[in-house]
Amino acid sequence: MQFYRRKDGQSYLVLHSNEWNRLKRQPGPEKTLNEQQEYVKSLNEKSRAWTQTWPDHKHGVIANYEKKQQKLRETQLAIVNSEKQKQKFKKQSNIEAIKQARQRIFDESCYGRKLLSAFRESKTLEERDAQVQFLKKLKEEKVIETKKIKIPAFCSFDLDKYIEDEKKCRRATAIQMAQQNKEMQVKIIFN
Known part of the structure; x- marks a missing residue:
């Protein structure tokens, strides 16, 4: 030195x-008693942890x-x-x-095409049947309407009344036909 x-x-x-x-x-410098005890405790805990893995x-x-x-x-x-x-x-x-x-199979064979054409044909037949039924109803209503029509008297007052009644009947039948057309369209669309 x-x-x-x-x-x-x-x-x-x-x-x-x-x-x-x-x-x-x-x-x-020397450690205090508490520090030494804590050190010993930590060593004990480490050794316990080590022994648990043995x-x-x-x-x-x-x-x-x-x-x-x-x-x-x-x-x-x-x-x-x-x-x-x-x-x-x-x-x-x-x-x-x-x-x-x-x-x-559907694309390459004729079965697919036949199936589609049969489906289209069945739908068109259903529509035609619905149209025929509708036309029959219209004809029946016209027949009933013509039976209801009375021969008017030649009085001018009665003629005016008859014309007004006829207009009302035509308007009612037009509304009824419009409703039936609408119902048929809904049936066709949803079927």
């Missing part, structure tokens, strides 16, 4: 590296068993999920294959 003094009054202590290492290894300790055996069970559950869940995905994909692909086959 050597002391060096500078001209301005400051002094320096020069130590050999071995001496410096020895001084660094020396313990610092394979020959009861806690270690339990922990290892639980880990194995957890891994087994996870692998089983993964297998089940993969099987579900496979089944879902297989079902979806089967549905798509069936749709494609149906579409191909």
